[in-house]
Amino acid sequence: MLGGEIFGLLGPNGAGKSTLIRIVMDIIRADAGSVRVFGEPRSRAHLDRLGYLPEERGLYTKQSVIDVMTYLGTLKGLPRADARRRSHEWLEKVELPAVASWRIDRLSKGMSQKVQIAAVLLSDPELCVLDEPTTGLDPVNVRLVQDLLTERRERGRTTILSTHHMNQVEALCDRVALINRGQLVVYGDVEDVRRRHSLPEVRIRARGTLPPLTDIGEVVEEAPGVWRLRLTDGAGPTQALQALVSRGAAVESFEPMLAPMEDIFLRVVREARA
Amino acid sequence: MTRWRKVPAILAFEFLSTIKRPGYLITTFGMPLFMGLYAAIVAVPAYYAEQHSAAESSVFGIVDHADVLHLTSDARPSPSRIPDDLRRALEAAGQTRAIEQLTSDATIVFRPFADEASARRALVARGIKGYYVLPPDYLRDGVVRGYTSESAGLSESDARDELRSFLRERLLGGRVDGALAARVLDPVAETQSFAVTRAGDVRDGGSVASIVRLVVPLAFMVLFLMSILMTSGYLMQGTAAEKENKVVEVLLSSARPDEILAGKLIGLGAAGLLQIVVWLAIVLAAGVGIAPLLLAARVEVPWGAVALALPFFLTAFLFFGSLMLGTGSLGSNMREAQQLAMIWSLTAALPMIMMAVLINEPHGLTARIMTWVPFTSGAVVMFREAIDPMSLAWWEVAGALFILIISTFVALRLGARLFRIGLLNAGARPSLREIIRQARLA
Numbered sequence: 001m002l003g004g005e006i007f008g009l010l011g012p013n014g015a016g017k018s019t020l021i022r023i024v025m026d027i028i029r030a031d032a033g034s035v036r037v038f039g040e041p042r043s044r045a046h047l048d049r050l051g052y053l054p055e056e057r058g059l060y061t062k063q064s065v066i067d068v069m070t071y072l073g074t075l076k077g078l079p080r081a082d083a084r085r086r087s088h089e090w091l092e093k094v095e096l097p098a099v100a101s102w103r104i105d106r107l108s109k110g111m112s113q114k115v116q117i118a119a120v121l122l123s124d125p126e127l128c129v130l131d132e133p134t135t136g137l138d139p140v141n142v143r144l145v146q147d148l149l150t151e152r153r154e155r156g157r158t159t160i161l162s163t164h165h166m167n168q169v170e171a172l173c174d175r176v177a178l179i180n181r182g183q184l185v186v187y188g189d190v191e192d193v194r195r196r197h198s199l200p201e202v203r204i205r206a207r208g209t210l211p212p213l214t215d216i217g218e219v220v221e222e223a224p225g226v227w228r229l230r231l232t233d234g235a236g237p238t239q240a241l242q243a244l245v246s247r248g249a250a251v252e253s254f255e256p257m258l259a260p261m262e263d264i265f266l267r268v269v270r271e272a273r274a
Numbered sequence: 275m276t277r278w279r280k281v282p283a284i285l286a287f288e289f290l291s292t293i294k295r296p297g298y299l300i301t302t303f304g305m306p307l308f309m310g311l312y313a314a315i316v317a318v319p320a321y322y323a324e325q326h327s328a329a330e331s332s333v334f335g336i337v338d339h340a341d342v343l344h345l346t347s348d349a350r351p352s353p354s355r356i357p358d359d360l361r362r363a364l365e366a367a368g369q370t371r372a373i374e375q376l377t378s379d380a381t382i383v384f385r386p387f388a389d390e391a392s393a394r395r396a397l398v399a400r401g402i403k404g405y406y407v408l409p410p411d412y413l414r415d416g417v418v419r420g421y422t423s424e425s426a427g428l429s430e431s432d433a434r435d436e437l438r439s440f441l442r443e444r445l446l447g448g449r450v451d452g453a454l455a456a457r458v459l460d461p462v463a464e465t466q467s468f469a470v471t472r473a474g475d476v477r478d479g480g481s482v483a484s485i486v487r488l489v490v491p492l493a494f495m496v497l498f499l500m501s502i503l504m505t506s507g508y509l510m511q512g513t514a515a516e517k518e519n520k521v522v523e524v525l526l527s528s529a530r531p532d533e534i535l536a537g538k539l540i541g542l543g544a545a546g547l548l549q550i551v552v553w554l555a556i557v558l559a560a561g562v563g564i565a566p567l568l569l570a571a572r573v574e575v576p577w578g579a580v581a582l583a584l585p586f587f588l589t590a591f592l593f594f595g596s597l598m599l600g601t602g603s604l605g606s607n608m609r610e611a612q613q614l615a616m617i618w619s620l621t622a623a624l625p626m627i628m629m630a631v632l633i634n635e636p637h638g639l640t641a642r643i644m645t646w647v648p649f650t651s652g653a654v655v656m657f658r659e660a661i662d663p664m665s666l667a668w669w670e671v672a673g674a675l676f677i678l679i680i681s682t683f684v685a686l687r688l689g690a691r692l693f694r695i696g697l698l699n700a701g702a703r704p705s706l707r708e709i710i711r712q713a714r715l716a
Contacts (some may be wrong), residue, residue, distance in 0.1 A: 025527045042529050050526035058520035063291060074283040075528035120524075 001160070006153050008173035008190070009162040010261075012269050016182040018055050019164050021129050024160075025052050045152070048077040051125030055132050055162075057116055061105040065091070068104060068160065069119045076123035083122070090118035096143065109136050116180065117145060121152070126154070129160040134168065146172055166261035170194075178265065180272045197267065198259040200231040202240055204251060207232070211247035216240050280529040284537025285544070292508055292545040302549045306556040329415075333383045334433045335393040335405030340412035343444050353459050354514040397423060405431055406437055406676035475664075495626050495653045497550060498587060502594050502622050505546035509538060509599045510611045532690035539595040579660035585675060588651030593682040600689030604694030625653035636661040645674050648681035 011017045022028045024035055026042060033041035038049065040200050059068050066087055073083025091097050094114040099107060107115060113136055120128060130149075134142045149159055150171055159171060169176060169190065176193060178186035186193055200217075204210065204227045213219055216239065217231040229240060237256045244251055292298055336345055343349075385402060386395035393405040404422035412418065418437070422430050434570040439459070446455045474485050516522050525534055598615040605611030624644075625632065631640050636658050645658065651674040658666045 020623045022523070025523075026527045027523055047528060047530075050527065052524065054520070054527075056520045056523065058516070058518075060291070060521060061519055062295070067291075071283065072524065076286075077279075077281060077526070080283075097287040154306065 001158065004153060004156040005174040006149055006159045006172050009160055009179070010164075010166075010169065010176055010186075010265060011179040014156060014181075017179065018131060019182075020179070021052075021054075021160070021162060023129055024120050025050065025129060025179070026109035041099055042193035047156070048123070049126045051076075051120045051123060053116060053120045053128075053130045059104045059112065059116060060118075061103070063104060064095075064100070065076075065102050065104060065115055066100040069115065069122065072119045073122050076125070078123055082096075085117075086122040090122045091115075091150065094118045098237050108268055110138065114141060117166070121148065121233055127160070128160045129162070131162045132164070133161070134163070134165065143169075166265055169261050176261075176267060180269055183272075185268055185272060191258070193264065194258040194261065196262040200235070200258060201257040202229050202231070202237050203227070203253075203255050203257050204229055204244065204249075205211040205253040206244075207250040207252065211244070211249055213240070213247075216243050225252075245249060252263070277693065279537065280533040281537045281540065284529065285535055285541035288512065288541030289536050289544050292512075293569050298508075298545065298549070302552050309408055309686070310560075319594060320358075327438045332381060332433060333385050333402045334437075335396060335402045336384045337387050337390050337393050337405060337407045340408040342408065342412065343384075343386075344443065345384065347386070348387075349384045349440070350382075353715065374630055382433050384437070384440065394421070397421060404432075404433065420707075492629075495657075498590065498653060499619075499623055499626065500550060501543065501546045501591060503541075503619060504549065505591075507612075508545060509595070510600070510602050510605075510615065512538065512542065513599065513603050514611065518626045524692065525577045531694040532686055535596060535599060535690045535693050536592075536686060539592060539599065543591055543595060551651060577661045579656050582656055582659055586652040586655060586678070589675070589678045589682050590622075591649075593648060593678060594618050595687050596682070596685040596689030600692030600696070603693045605696070621649045625650050625657065632657055637665045642670075643672055646677060648678045651678050664705075 005256055006186045009017050010092070018266065022072075023030045024037070024042070026035075026044060026047075033109065037046050040046075063071075065085070069087035070080060071083045071091070073086060074080050076083075078086065088097070089101060091100055094117065095127075096108070096111060096114060099111060099115070104112065104115070112135075117130070132147050137145065146168065149161070152159055153174075161168070164229070173190050175189050176186065177184055186197075204220075205225055207225065210219060210227055215230065215232075216235050217229045220230070222228050231237070231240060237254075241251075241254050244254070277483070277618060333348070336343060338345065385396075387396070387405065390405075390407060393402070393407075395406060396402045400423075404420060407419040407421070409415070409417060409419070420430075420434065442459055446458060450458070529537075534675065547710065579601070598618045601618070602611040602615035605614050608687055628644070632644075641654055641658055644654040653664070655674050659671070
């Protein structure tokens with residue numbers, strides 16, 4: 001991983017994502033191998049520079065929101081007054097300033113989720129691991145969390161995001177790793193990965209109809225005036241565009257198609273199972 | 275020091291969140307209130323019954339065929355009951371204590387009857403509670419016959435004692451001098467006890483002093499056990515709640531398991547101790563009158579034992595707490611956790627169980643062995659120091675404390691590993707093999 005990026009950790013259920021995260025956070029020890037953090041062998045001295053939102057998470061239900069957030073802040077090495085001040089600030093950021101004095105068990109699931117995210121981020125950790133942070137949030141709050149993560153990246157903070165929401169990966173992540181049964185199967189820059197795993201397809205927008213292109217590939221009409229062309233072996237996008245123009249098509253736009261992350265995920269996992 | 279820097283934050287959170295719990299507040303302040311109410315419910319009727327019986331005199335008849343009491347009317351125990359010549363003799367001999375004893379606030383009244391038939395009629399008619407017959411040859415045989423109703427109460431034995439004193443007074447009156455009469459009436463006016471140490475020193479061995487020497491270590495043991503049991507309860511509750519609330523991984527990603535363990539132990543231990551301090555304060559406030567009594571009895575407080583109490587108490591508390599929390603966290607639920615931790619409660623109670631042996635032989639082989647065993651050393655060193663500090667060598671105290679500190683350190687590390695394994699295994703209890711495997715990796 002590189003500093004200052006949002007890194008997507010992907011994989012099907014049971015692939016070993018949470019186990020890997022727990023090993024990175026030194027909650028469980030690996031049978032073999034080693035972990036390096038900030039360019040050094042992982043140690044407990046790094047605790048205060050790391051943030052972690054586990055998949056199986058919760059808060060002290062009988063305590064007030066502000067007390068729990070302050071406590072978790074002090075556990076990250078913040079002075080108590082600073083932790084309390086930051087807790088209030090972060091409650092503002094997650095649009096929950098009114099719940100500071102509420103007991104945790106009074107919060108709705110979504111509220112509790114946002115409070116937990118705020119509690120993790122209030123110490124401004126250099127590296128933060130978020131395991132399914134948006135599960136249970138409505139689209140508005142998903143966007144809120146995405147904005148918070150983007151803001152962290154702009155400040156040079158690094159985030160590991162474990163999620164099953166591939167649209168979030170495409171929207172947020174700079175690089176990804178996809179693991180299956182404990183093995184790394186895909187790794188790299190998101191655009192590169194999408195390009196590498198894309199089928200040879202192009203999307204064409206044109207007025208009127210398309211001329212015959214059977215020698216170039218298979219045409220499928222997606223919508224009026226929009227076609228997808230799956231190229232035959234040996235045919236490339238340049239050849240396809242030349243054929244369209246030379247055969248009189250009124251082309252308005254022509255774009256090679258990148259495979260969605262979801263398709264890549266499904267394909268890679270199915271191939272691995274096969 | 276940085277190794278333990280998260281401990282203050284954890285202990286403060288644990289302490290404050292525990293003492294704010296309604297259950298804690300109810301137990302802390304409700305328990306003395308409940309005990310007070312219970313005592314009142316038991317004591318108030320008993321007090322009024324006592325007042326009632328004190329106000330009513332118990333009348334017993336006397337049929338004096340031996341002619342030794344010379345009663346002409348009811349004789350009530352009072353200063354006037356003592357024959358004048360005996361009173362003068364006692365006063366002249368400075369035996370005021372004997373006079374006080376004779377004029378104690380007895381409520382027995384002796385009523386003369388001419389014959390047994392009239393006394394029996396009075397008994398049947400409930401006019402008297404019983405009667406005594408002094409036969410003509412009483413002086414020779416000393417036999418007195420007592421008659422009471424079938425439903426005789428406790429006053430019958432009081433009346434018999436009173437009759438003895440009454441007979442002694444009347445028999446001695448005018449026959450012996452004051453000092454001799456006083457000794458016959460009150461043979462042992464006071465017992466002064468002394469204890470001789472192995473070094474040959476004589477020190478106060480009075481019953482109060484002896485009691486205090488026993489009470490200090492006993493109080494230590496009881497306090498210690500109470501702290502262990504109550505705190506372990508809070509620890510189990512807290513750990514179960516963290517498992518249930520799924521806060522565990524967040525904690526473990528922020529602090530080391532031994533920091534969490536130490537913070538919890540100290541925070542919850544302090545909450546447990548605060549509870550005991552509140553109870554003691556209430557008890558002391560209620561029984562503040564005992565202080566002058568102790569001062570008047572010239573009680574020798576075993577300061578050595580008191581001074582040793584703090585380091586031994588705190589170290590032993592951390593030792594047992596680490597083990598209890600570590601093993602308890604392996605349980606999959608609260609009940610299982612308490613069952614697992616029970617073994618340590620029993621071990622902590624071992625000096626109490628062996629108390630008879632320790633009292634008989636405070637410096638015997640058993641006591642000496644228990645001094646060096648970390649599971650028992652805290653209580654046993656305290657006990658031996660309080661009983662006879664001269665016979666407990668300084669190196670025994672220092673050695674026992676050293677071993678206890680080392681053991682506490684080991685227990686803390688072991689407890690932390692078990693704690694970590696237990697917290698992460700939120701489902702069924704892990705097998706012994708799994709525990710060993712994870713403990714090696716942890």
